[in-house]
Amino acid sequence: MASDCLSLLAADAVVTLVYHNESVLASPSNIAVVLAVPLTALIALAMAHAWDPGVFGSGAEEFRRVGYAYVMVIAALALIGYAVGTAAGQSWVFGALPLAAVLTLFGRYALRKWLHIGRRSGAFLRSVLVAGDIDSVQELIRRTRRASYAGWEIEAVCLADADHAACFPLAIDDVPVVGTDHDIVGLVALHGYEAVAILPSTGWSPIRTQRLAWGLEGTGADLLIAPALMDIVGPRLHIRPVAGMPLLQLSAPNFTRPAWLVKTALDRVLALGVLIVFAPVMVVIGCAIRLTSPGPALFKQTRVGRGGTQFEMFKFRSMVRDAEDRLADLADANEGAGVLFKIREDPRVTRVGHVIRRYSLDELPQLLNVVAGHMSLVGPRPPLVSEVEKYDDGGVRRRLFVKPGLTGLWQVSGRSDLSWDESVRMDLRYVENWSIALDFMILWKTAGAVLRPDGAY
Template sequence: MVDGFVVVWAVAGAYVVRFGLDPGVAVQGHESTYVWLSVCLAVVWWFMLGAWNSRQSRVLGSGPDEYKRVAAASLWLFGLVAIISYVFRFDTARGYVGVALPVGLFGLLLARWLLRQHLNLRRQGGKSMSRLLVLGGTSAVAHLASTLVRAKHAGYLPIAAYTPGSPGGEVIEPVSGLPILGHGPDIGSILDAIDSCQADAVAVSAGVQLHPQTLRHLGWELASRNVGLIMAPALTDIAGPRIHTQQVAGLPLIHVTTPSLEGGQRVAKRLVDVVVSGILAVLAAPLMAIVAILIKFDSSGPVLFRQERVGMEGTQFSMLKFRSMVADAEERLGELGHRNEGSGVLFKVKNDPRITRVGRVLRKYSLDELPQLFNIFAGSMSLVGPRPPLPREVEAYESDVRRRLLVKPGLTGLWQVSGRSNLSWQDSVRLDLYYVENWSLAGDIVIILRTVRAVFRGTGAY
């Protein structure tokens, strides 16, 4: 419905802009009028969006796949229009096509984004969700269920578990709290469990003790019942571009590529850092001057706060920030140990008495971090990356956490756009490691755009 409205609006608007309200304008080299061409274009455009499966429930509301399919369907359509015009010598007005395509594509993407916001609100309230039966080993079921519960925007609601081959006795999965509907490895028992919980889809997770032939027959039975089948391998925090499926003798093999920030990618990231940080430093200079004056009048002490942080490969550097605390804040740190609200190696105090009046405002909107643009320009930091840790934090790192040091720390990152100081230590590490293992220039751009929204909201900063 929404797609149809946008398509008609774009095509009709392009007609009016190019030809006015005259309904009799003919296509040069053909007897048909642009009115009929517009009707055909709108109808075919709508069908093309359906042919590219852009309205499937599994792509709606989550991930970039929905937007990619909308864009691909639109570009293919106008590519076909160009080819047909050339082959049959139709002189299609460039102004007409030049308005219809960009306006229509922008309108479709905007409409899908607005629908996604509405759908996400409904899903946060438990509505418009696919009921999911989770099939697999006990620990894998608990992990998958807890992950899907956290990611409600994906649209999956775990309602029950089925653990074939596991010892009987448990009726409730202890971690996720899902009822366990059975343990039998036969298809009949599994189908009975699906019927009893009225699942819309079945997620087969790792550790499932079923023969491949049994899974194949299960897929046939689910297809006949219009119940979805989802395979959830034992891979966590792997971004889509790193996953490639290859068919070998009827077996879907999943290849996971290893990301590398070398050569051209490293040069591109550094070039973006230098150009963007330089421009932002110049544009923010008046604001930084005002902030410096406010800090000087608010409390005694230096305007800038320098602190040793650990960068890429363990190299230490002096990170710059506007001073947001009293001058002797480091000396008073020991007095607040009993009020530490952080977990792991992080030290966090929500209402830290050391923060000045101006500093509280600076922290809320991350203005205290503006001097880090000079760190980025100098090369010790990047625009996007893991949170720059303190040396004492790095000393307490476990071996896997040290992977955060494989890339430069960032002014912003996934931690900044996912809750900031409200995040636990475990969540902060998980997000930083996800960034390290799934870095891409496009991902950096998305994080920067999300940072703008997070900063203006001012939530999670203290």
């Protein structure tokens, strides 16, 4: 809140002093606007729940709420000015507020990085007790360890099946199993856990959840209940009471809405701009490939796009010319999981290929596919035809509901180090929860991911 207030005051002061100087004090209406602009912006931030502790450090959702608040306050003040027939506040509405929005986002980003650094070093963590089936508990432990920035430290586990308590493991991934789900309230009172997470499990009924909520009253522990749809989050989930019974409403994914047209337009405009900026770099890379390895600089490969349509995807050639012919000879060295073929030290990769793969420069020609409309800047990994033929009916084909992307959640979350299941989960999570804010967050993180060699091979 202090950071947001300082951002508003700084932007207000810049417009007031730089553009108006002494003229502000000479007009009562200007003085009123100077005072009203930061106040109404703070009210808009509060109404957008931008200060909800649950979204601090969460990324896209936090920035989406801030952006929504500023868009709403700018629109509201502009309409009010038009209705009363005055232009007195235009400099502040269209100058101070956009500047304040930028400062607010940068301030929150800086605080978010500071928070994540602290959490990675063991500070600002919430002690959590998890209850559920072994598989779901193990999955949550893996996720929270991989995403340490989330701020969860799972300290203990209560397993759901009380009838087989004698067969319980002593620990799950080094987290001790301290009891069954009947022991949760007593354990929270004894150890002071800050949160209790209930995961989908057999035998867990709504009445038991209600009694657990009653039992945790007064302990200070938050109760978090995971929905059955584990990877659907954010604006798609709503609580809708029907006849006094709260139901979880799942709205349709954004790729079925007109917002997808906005994404398509942004993709093509931004891709064309980036293509123009990087044209000299691409010429240099193309010349380096031709001079160091026989064969063309560009490599074309048939990939599968939205709805199963096929297209020719462009990349800079990073392998020897007969790489496809030598694929069968390397089948035993495959390190990829599922339908993926990956080799960490692939002998087919050229010297220039190692460099451009390290920094994902081999992907730059895919900007042509984005401009042509075959791909998006952000989306699932573009699959090969042979990979799609191996897809089962476990939901993997939902990746084809949207255009494949030049980058995506898979790119910023481990690249080639991801297992097949993790890669699929990342792509499906993107498909289910797409938003423009999520796209910009992934594009921002991509810049950092390509500078790190982790997972690039």
